[in-house]
Amino acid sequence: MLREIVSAVFILTISVWGSPTCRTRSVTEVVCVAGTRDYVLQRGLVSGNNDTVAITLKDCRITDVDIEVFKNVYNLKEIDLSRNKISSLKVGVFDGIPKLSSLRLSKNLLSTLPLGLFDNLPKLQRLDLGGNKIKFLQLGIFNYLPQLVRLDLAKNEFLGKELDPCLFNRNPNIKYLYFSGNNMSEAPDQLLNGFQNLKFLGLNKCHLTEIPKFVTGSNLITLKKLFLQTNQIRLDDPKTFINMENLVELDLFHNVIENLNETVFKPLTKLKIIDLSFNKIKQLPQNMFQNMLRIRKIFLSHNLIKKVSVNAFQSPSLELLDLSRNGISYLEKNFVSKLYAFNKTLSSFHFRGNPFQCACFVEILNDVKKLGIEHDINEDIEDIKCSMTNEFTCLRPDEELRDVDNH
Numbered sequence: 001m002l003r004e005i006v007s008a009v010f011i012l013t014i015s016v017w018g019s020p021t022c023r024t025r026s027v028t029e030v031v032c033v034a035g036t037r038d039y040v041l042q043r044g045l046v047s048g049n050n051d052t053v054a055i056t057l058k059d060c061r062i063t064d065v066d067i068e069v070f071k072n073v074y075n076l077k078e079i080d081l082s083r084n085k086i087s088s089l090k091v092g093v094f095d096g097i098p099k100l101s102s103l104r105l106s107k108n109l110l111s112t113l114p115l116g117l118f119d120n121l122p123k124l125q126r127l128d129l130g131g132n133k134i135k136f137l138q139l140g141i142f143n144y145l146p147q148l149v150r151l152d153l154a155k156n157e158f159l160g161k162e163l164d165p166c167l168f169n170r171n172p173n174i175k176y177l178y179f180s181g182n183n184m185s186e187a188p189d190q191l192l193n194g195f196q197n198l199k200f201l202g203l204n205k206c207h208l209t210e211i212p213k214f215v216t217g218s219n220l221i222t223l224k225k226l227f228l229q230t231n232q233i234r235l236d237d238p239k240t241f242i243n244m245e246n247l248v249e250l251d252l253f254h255n256v257i258e259n260l261n262e263t264v265f266k267p268l269t270k271l272k273i274i275d276l277s278f279n280k281i282k283q284l285p286q287n288m289f290q291n292m293l294r295i296r297k298i299f300l301s302h303n304l305i306k307k308v309s310v311n312a313f314q315s316p317s318l319e320l321l322d323l324s325r326n327g328i329s330y331l332e333k334n335f336v337s338k339l340y341a342f343n344k345t346l347s348s349f350h351f352r353g354n355p356f357q358c359a360c361f362v363e364i365l366n367d368v369k370k371l372g373i374e375h376d377i378n379e380d381i382e383d384i385k386c387s388m389t390n391e392f393t394c395l396r397p398d399e400e401l402r403d404v405d406n407h
Contacts, residue, residue: 020032020035020061020062022045030056033060034059035060040065042066047071049073051075052076053077065089068096069093070094077100078102078103080104082104086108089105091116092116095120098121099123100123108132110134113137119143120144121144122147125147125148125150129156130156132155146171146173148174152176154180155182159183160182160188161186165190165193172196175200177202184203184212191214197222200224201226202227216243216244221244224246225247226251229251231255233252235252235260240264244267250268251273252276258280261285262286265289268291268292274297277301277322281300282303285312286311287311295317297319297320298320298322300326301326301350302325306326306329313339315343316342316343316344319343321350326354330360330395349368350375352376359395361386
């Protein structure tokens with residue numbers, strides 16, 4: 001008999017140790033930490049306390065969630081189930097918590113989302129599904145989320161061409177939408193037509209060869225931040241940004257842009273940050289950024305630019321200009337002084353990694369130091385490289401040609 005009691009106690013202890021350990025913090029918040037084994041989240045661990053407003057079950061080795069886990073937690077507003085091993089969720093698992101406003105399910109193993117899963121969450125504003133293995137999004141899956149503001153679908157496995165054009169028609173209030181890491185090429189042109197107030201759109205690593213039509217609709221005039229890193233975009237259409245007059249940040253880092261039409265950015269009068277680093281740009285039109293009176297940061301590093309005109313950067317708000325790692329051997333005379341005269345706000349100029357003539361390099365370095373402008377040159381290292389010439393002055397072939405013409 002004693003042996004049976006001891007055995008029963010031992011089994012009970014292992015069971016308790018194996019499950020997540022939860023504690024209440026500040027009365028309304030329950031925070032759980034992982035146990036020693038994988039765990040099916042069952043009713044009783046976090047249910048039954050109507051004072052609970054937030055439950056954190058992040059990284060708790062959870063593999064499944066039983067129905068009624070959140071029963072009698074009527075005032076619950078936030079659930080964090082991220083970084084677990086959940087491969088599927090049953091319809092009804094989120095029923096009975098009508099006040100829920102934030103649901104984080106990122107970095108699990110979800111491959112499907114059954115219709116009806118989110119149908120009883122009328123107050124949900126944030127839904128994070130990033131970093132799963134979702135292969136398809138059924139029409140209607142988001143239909144009963146009228147207050148949804150932030151939707152993260154990044155780093156899944158669905159294809160844009162398989163998305164229904166009406167998928168988001170019942171979610172007009174979405175402001176932040178993340179598609180990064182999915183193949184969004186060939187997605188329907190009408191995909192975002194239902195949006196009325198979109199502010200942020202993430203399309204990094206989406207296999208795009210152009211800025212897709214679903215981004216350029218007139219209803220997206222509210223868009224403020226557009227991220228398009230690491231695609232195969234060429235930017236050949238000069239009318240691409242015609243409906244993006246409120247854009248404040250445009251990120252085209254690591255694409256294959258070669259030629260820039262001088263009018264392509266003309267509609268972007270409110271732009272503050274533009275990143276064109278790691279492209280194949282060979283030259284900049286003389287008035288490239290002149291229309292951007294609010295531009296603060298221009299990133300052009302790691303391109304193939306050999307020549308730039310200071311006139312391209314006439315903006316009264318410019319704070320940072322990055323021309324590093326290009327093919328520039330010289331800048332026009334007094335480039336830095338002229339740039340500073342246009343832009344009294346200029347505080348940082350990056351120019352390292354270009355094949356400057358040594359005389360030109362020294363001239364630029366002296367100018368930025370004299371004006372107190374931050375630069376990216378480390379003068380203490382011995383690997384500063386520049387091209388030696390027979391002259392002790394900076395040779396500027398274009399200026400010499402102008403002098404000949406004048407005579």
